[in-house]
Amino acid sequence: MFALSRLARATVLALAGLLLGLGVLGLLWPEGAEVGAPGANSHISLSEGARLYADNCAACHGANLEGQADWRQRGPGGYLPAPPHDFSGHSWHHPDRQLFTITKQGTEALVGGDYKSNMGGFAGKLSDEEIWGILRYIRSRWPEDVQRRQQEISARAAQ
DSSP states (O other): OHHHHHHHHHHHHHHHHHHHHHHHHTOSSOTTOOSSSTTTTOOOOHHHHHHHHHHHTHHHHOTTSOOOTTTTSOOTTSOOOOOOOSTTSSGGGSOHHHHHHHHHHOHHHHHOTTSOOSOOOOBTTBOHHHHHHHHHHHHHTSOHHHHHHHHHHHHHHHO
């Protein structure tokens, strides 16, 4: 019993060390990603987030976050149309850090280089704070129960 307890403690410490090491190396989540809800540490207002969304995202994802038609079906070039960011889409199924990474670095940065996507990322065009402001605006448009579920997903992913 004592050996098992000691083994369990060693396992927990090893996993904690691994996660800490990955975090320090920047492999677990991207530089600039904040802990908590998107925009929690941002000074970007919801109205500014809405303007940033309109200027940078709406052309593909729709003025009302509705996405492009047939967003689940690949087009002739093998690319998926832009998905909706309202609650009918899958954005809320992703933790905050993944949404941040996709927005900043593009879908390939998260999924892999062979994945075909028109989402190239906004690094160099938008600051981290502006990206969080946009994500905060998108979240504000979801029903409260969807917001809560997405927050739970983000909290589990941050553990």
